Structure formats: C-alpha cells, structure tokens
Amino acid sequence: MHCGSCARRITKVLDALEGVGEVSASAPDKTVRVRHDPALVSAAQLAGALAAAGYPATPRPT
Template identity: 40%
Template sequence: MQRVTLNIEGMHCGGCVKTVERVLQALEGVQQVKVSLDKACVDIQYDADAVSIDQLVGQVENAGFDAQPA
C-alpha cells in the first residue's frame, strides 16, 4: 500500500468533503480516504498497482476541484 496527500482547492463545505470522498472511493485500488476541510487536503491509502497518483488527481479534478500532490 502507498500513501499520498493531495492539496485540494475549492472545498468549502461538508458536501464538498463528501464529494471528494465518494469520487476517490469509487476508484479501484483506493483503500482509505481521509479528507480535511480545514487543511484543504486529502490523505489517500491506495494500491499503486491498481491506480496511479495521476488518476487520483484526475478523479478529484473531474469532480470540480483543483488538486495536486502535496
């Protein structure tokens, strides 16, 4: 298992947090997602053989947020 933190811009409320959680958990290989609205980031535990960091970033961006690895 790998871990990565993504900085996310555009989250303003609990609904945004739930959206980020939902879209990331939908990806195969994502094991755990912890979103922090206060820190504007998400910590992700994932299987690097199943999903890439670029895919994680793309999934968040497709949901309407700006994301980049911390």
C-alpha cells in the first residue's frame, strides 16, 4: 500500500466480504485493521482477498 488510493481500494475490497464489520487502512503505516466475524470470514480469507487485489498481507492477531 503506497497511497490513499490504495487504502481506499483495500477498504472497498474488504468491505465487500460477508462478515467484515469495520476496516481501517493506513497508507503511511502500511497497516490494515479489520473487525470481522470469524464464523463468517477467516483471517486467511481476508489475506487472500487482499492478495487477489494485488496487496499481499500477513495476518497478525491483535
């Protein structure tokens, strides 16, 4: 993620997934925080959606 446009695209990609409640993407920090229902969408599925959009990600628990 390099810029605000990247952050907006990432937010849009993740918001489209069932089970995602809130997305916060920060281009300067190169981080994305996602509130989601793990019964509906896993961290691996979130990372897969980002990778498919061209943004490889590594899930980290918080």
